[in-house]
Amino acid sequence: MKQILLIEDDVTFSTIISSFLKKKGFEVKAVSGIQKGLEELKNERFDLLLLDYRLPDGNGLELIREMGGEIPFTPTIIITGFNDVRTAVKSIQSGAFEYIIKPVNPDELMMVIQAALRKKIEVRKPEPSVSQSIIQGESKVSKKLYEHVKLVAPTELSVMIIGESGTGKEHIARSIHDQSNRAGQPFVAVDCGVLSKDLAGSELFGHVKGAFTGALTDKKGLMEEANGGTLFLDEIGNLSYDVQVKLLRVIQERIIQPLGSSKTIPVDIRLITATNENLMQKVEEGDFREDIYHRINGFKIQMPPLRERGTDLDLFIAHFIQMANSELNREVQLVSPEALATLKRYDWPGNLRELKNVINRMVLLSTSTLIGPELIPDEMLFALRQQEQETDLKQTQESTEREMIIQVLEQTRYNKSKAARLLNIDRKTLYNKMEKYEIDG
Numbered sequence: 001m002k003q004i005l006l007i008e009d010d011v012t013f014s015t016i017i018s019s020f021l022k023k024k025g026f027e028v029k030a031v032s033g034i035q036k037g038l039e040e041l042k043n044e045r046f047d048l049l050l051l052d053y054r055l056p057d058g059n060g061l062e063l064i065r066e067m068g069g070e071i072p073f074t075p076t077i078i079i080t081g082f083n084d085v086r087t088a089v090k091s092i093q094s095g096a097f098e099y100i101i102k103p104v105n106p107d108e109l110m111m112v113i114q115a116a117l118r119k120k121i122e123v124r125k126p127e128p129s130v131s132q133s134i135i136q137g138e139s140k141v142s143k144k145l146y147e148h149v150k151l152v153a154p155t156e157l158s159v160m161i162i163g164e165s166g167t168g169k170e171h172i173a174r175s176i177h178d179q180s181n182r183a184g185q186p187f188v189a190v191d192c193g194v195l196s197k198d199l200a201g202s203e204l205f206g207h208v209k210g211a212f213t214g215a216l217t218d219k220k221g222l223m224e225e226a227n228g229g230t231l232f233l234d235e236i237g238n239l240s241y242d243v244q245v246k247l248l249r250v251i252q253e254r255i256i257q258p259l260g261s262s263k264t265i266p267v268d269i270r271l272i273t274a275t276n277e278n279l280m281q282k283v284e285e286g287d288f289r290e291d292i293y294h295r296i297n298g299f300k301i302q303m304p305p306l307r308e309r310g311t312d313l314d315l316f317i318a319h320f321i322q323m324a325n326s327e328l329n330r331e332v333q334l335v336s337p338e339a340l341a342t343l344k345r346y347d348w349p350g351n352l353r354e355l356k357n358v359i360n361r362m363v364l365l366s367t368s369t370l371i372g373p374e375l376i377p378d379e380m381l382f383a384l385r386q387q388e389q390e391t392d393l394k395q396t397q398e399s400t401e402r403e404m405i406i407q408v409l410e411q412t413r414y415n416k417s418k419a420a421r422l423l424n425i426d427r428k429t430l431y432n433k434m435e436k437y438e439i440d441g
């Protein structure tokens with residue numbers, strides 16, 4: 001029987017979920033806070049963790065970050081209120097499998113739990129399945145993206161893929177490999193976000209028997225497995241400083257040294273890395289080595305966020321509906337014009353992954369071949385209202401600022417120095433603002 005640990009401080013909700021899951025044949029242990037949860041995870045092995053995001057003694061993200069060292073990483077689903085969706089997206093970057101939004105729909109919960117249990121958490125990402133079909137999109141930014149892929153693929157340049165979470169960085173890394181001269185060789189994708197600090201060295205470089213307690217046999221590292229092919233290091237910013245030092249040696253000398261071994265092994269690897277953060281800032285703060293940064297940055301690919309892919313959104317919606325239909329055995333045809341208009345107004349912080357999830361959910365809940373506006377998730381409507389209020393506020397602020405600048409300029413007969421002084425800004429800022437607001441001077 002699969003064991004689930006539920007960390008949730010809302011007693012009523014916890015009881016409802018526990019009894020629902022027990023009825024579905026799971027063994028459930030429920031606790032109400034991070035500390036208690038960590039104790040349970042230390043003492044027992046669970047198949048799945050259901051984790052409320054906001055807890056009295058911290059948030060779910062903190063607990064996820066604790067896992068991986070002493071505590072083995074357990075597949076995790078974050079349960080969150082819709083105010084925290086954007087933060088929940090971050091939990092995916094830190095290794096959580098999925099997030100689900102309150103009020104929890106039982107069918108959806110079961111679907112996510114089953115998918116999480118099927119997917120064993122591994123640092124090595126699984127090979128893409130046939131159902132993971134891909135489309136390229138037809139917008140200008142998409143065309144440019146795939147042109148860059150085509151150009152860089154046959155070279156030996158290291159590629160750094162930069163982009164928000166869920167924009168398709170891993171997919172692009174695979175495309176580069178598939179179009180390269182190494183296509184027939186291995187493609188090894190490593191998620192540095194779930195690499196535990198203690199085991200990262202041995203996972204990447206391998207170890208020999210007896211290298212540390214628990215090293216019962218020799219183990220080949222992922223770098224050696226990638227020999228001759230491509231190594232994709234996702235979320236490279238998460239590598240510890242120690243591992244960064246060893247990685248530099250691989251890049252410079254093209255050799256690896258398994259832990260506990262005195263021998264070195266020559267390797268021939270093309271490196272592709274991905275990051276969703278500003279790695280240069282990490283360099284400036286001393287958290288990421290500058291020498292590595294420059295070596296992995298042979299060619300930069302910037303992933304366009306979904307909100308900037310224009311009409312590609314329609315293509316992705318149609319594509320994900322077809323995928324959801326075949327996965328869930330449904331026959332949904334399309335999204336109603338009203339629902340589509342809402343999907344288009346949203347800014348998609350979780351990008352393609354979020355769109356895929358939303359479509360899956362709507363297809364699952366749809367009772368006809370048309371997805372109507374009532375199926376748009378509440379959290380999206382809420383986020384949309386917030387998004388639009390922020391835009392309104394910004395527009396009001398900007399128009400007030402514009403009027404004020406014009407007024408002061410008229411008062412000073414367009415003497416920029418005087419106007420800038422009165423506005424308490426420097427002349428350069430004044431010129432910039434005049435340009436931005438199209439004020440003739």
Ligand SMILES: Nc1ncnc2c1ncn2[C@@H]1O[C@H](COP(=O)(O)OP(=O)(O)OP(=O)(O)O)[C@@H](O)[C@H]1O
Pocket residue numbers: 092093132133134135136163164165166167168169170171172234276319352353356
């Ligand atoms: N061009 C595409 N066509 C269809 N589906 C796509 C495409 N690109 C990405 N996806 C889907 O979107 C989801 C996110 O993609 P992927 O894992 O490549 O993103 P990522 O940027 O690497 O995410 P993260 O930052 O979380 O590592 C996956 O389910 C993937 O199958």
